[in-house]
Amino acid sequence: MMYRVPKEYMLRCAFPRGRVLRQVEDDLSILTQFIVKFTPNESKEFDRLIDEEYGKMRSISLKSIKNFRTEMTRLFGLINVGENGVVTPSKRTELLVETQNFPLFFKTFCHKFQFPNGINKPQETIKFIEAGVHFEPAKFLLELFDLGVARFGSAFCVDGTEISNLVFNDSRVATGRRTAEEVLDVLVKLRNQRERFETGSKMVQHGREFLGYMFLAGLLIRDESGKFHLNETARTAIDFIKSDVEFFKVSEDFATDLSVRKQTLRDWWLWFGDVGETEKNKFAPGRVTSEEEIPELIETGIEVTPEMERAATPTRADMKEIGDKGELVVLKYERERVFRIRPDKVALVQKVSNDTSLGYDIQSLELEDVTKKKYIEVKTTERTFPPSKDVLTYFRMSSNEWDTAKLFKECYYIYRVFLTRDEASIFVIKDPAKKHKDGHILLEALQYRVIVKETAGSYAK
Structure with a gap:
């Protein structure tokens, strides 16, 4: 019928x-x-x-x-x-x-x-x-x-x-x-x-x-x-x-x-x-209040041990102060990376996004030399499906953030976080000021709208 x-x-x-x-x-x-x-x-x-x-x-x-x-x-x-x-x-x-x-x-x-x-x-x-x-x-x-x-x-x-x-x-x-x-x-x-x-x-x-x-x-x-x-x-x-x-x-x-x-x-x-x-x-999405609400990164190649998980997972205090899923994903990822080589330095991976005058959100350490600081600005997009590779992604930056990128040069990173349902991926851009100079990033003066080409960086592994 x-x-x-x-x-x-x-x-x-x-x-x-x-x-x-x-x-x-x-x-x-x-x-x-x-x-x-x-x-x-x-x-x-x-x-x-x-x-x-x-x-x-x-x-x-x-x-x-x-x-x-x-x-x-x-x-x-x-x-x-x-x-x-x-x-x-x-x-x-x-x-x-x-x-x-x-x-x-x-x-x-x-x-x-x-x-x-x-x-x-x-x-x-x-x-x-x-x-x-x-x-x-x-x-x-x-x-x-x-x-x-x-x-x-x-x-x-x-x-x-x-x-x-x-x-x-x-x-x-x-x-x-x-x-x-x-x-x-x-x-x-x-x-x-x-x-x-x-x-x-x-x-x-x-x-x-x-x-x-x-x-x-x-x-x-x-x-x-x-x-x-x-x-x-x-x-x-x-x-x-x-x-x-x-x-x-x-x-x-x-x-x-x-x-x-x-x-x-x-x-x-x-x-x-x-x-x-x-x-x-x-x-609008509410603040993240539990560990279960933090999206898991797509396979990164990092073997996470129970000790690493405990050390890297954002605390309730972190979640109360940050609330932003993208920043919490990055905070956990950076703590896992540092824990692999220097467990005693994990506490130095900190969120600082409450202080907008700094021009970055997360302070971490360079793995090649843990005496060097790493300054990370997190830019998050929430979507249902991941973006196509041939699509130019964009985001806004304040003049202070861009000036900070120029100041810290190779120590400054933009972590472009894509949240798709329950998964997350991070596109890492090191030294965005140089990437702009080399033509891999286009800059438009709104505040700044940063348009990223695929050659600007690579996904976190």
Whole structure:
């Protein structure tokens, strides 16, 4: 048997396609840095600069680049365009550039994503208005997951085909006439009857993609079979999204009054791309409070003995003062390295990040000569997937940090920490000032945005 949404209830809540899920973070990393670099700017000039710069990095047609820019900026709310036609970065873009925290970025996106919206083409938005649509996918799906877990336990899961057919394609859900509990009842019944769902790409891509974005946000977990489970560790964010009543109302005059439509779209971009302090507080990761929360490094080749583990693991005092996962990963890694050759010197590996005037976060020792100090600035990015090797990673440095790098030369290191779910990797850059002089690092004076080529360093071993 094949389940099909009854014709009288068929309404596809679709939206512009993003990228392949594993590629989205890389594309956003590139695009958001370009947006900050080329704004504020007049709209046509902004488009030209983005297309030109992106064309240097991707061997695709100009038409494909234009489509990519338009779809990504609209879908994720990356820019604002004022009445004067000047483009500025949205708060969401600025948040990602500043924090390098992709799960935080995607939480803010999922939280505000709704139908009707200013993302779809006007004719689609008009169709949703006329149908009486009032739909917040993340809120609805989190309610569905909570009900499923309450009924069946933590093993409850769904896939994109089920969610597309039962949620994103059914007007009863989009207009509030079918609750999450009723959808769960239908889902259970269809599973018991072993009914199949329509699987054509147009029928299932939107539900599958939105579940993917909730996965990138850390709200869901995806298992090896591709099914999605609730991520209970994100409970604070989950409860906030479920309880928030904010909704952007699109005027009914949107369909008939062009001036209302233009103003509504400007208001939409300001609202959709905005990130308030409450969101940041609810969605930002909490401080690390236990050893189990410190991500393990990808295989480093260091044999860790019980004695080394005890000596290297950050203490509760370390965690209370630091809290940042990236710095704790580096602190543990450096203590392990020093312990191997001079266990008596481990105590000299210290965090100093509370004193921003120093221009570095961790003070360690050079293994070749433990009488020489090593000054480490930690730059952390949280992602779901590791970055592709051909993607230029970037981060911000203060003028004080860069001046300190020039002062300490070969004794100064940047440890570029990538946290991907439960694993961590460290890209080590020794003497970044010399790497810049030799052309392996590009420096742009914002504060400083440091753009790193693969030749600038190597992953820790």
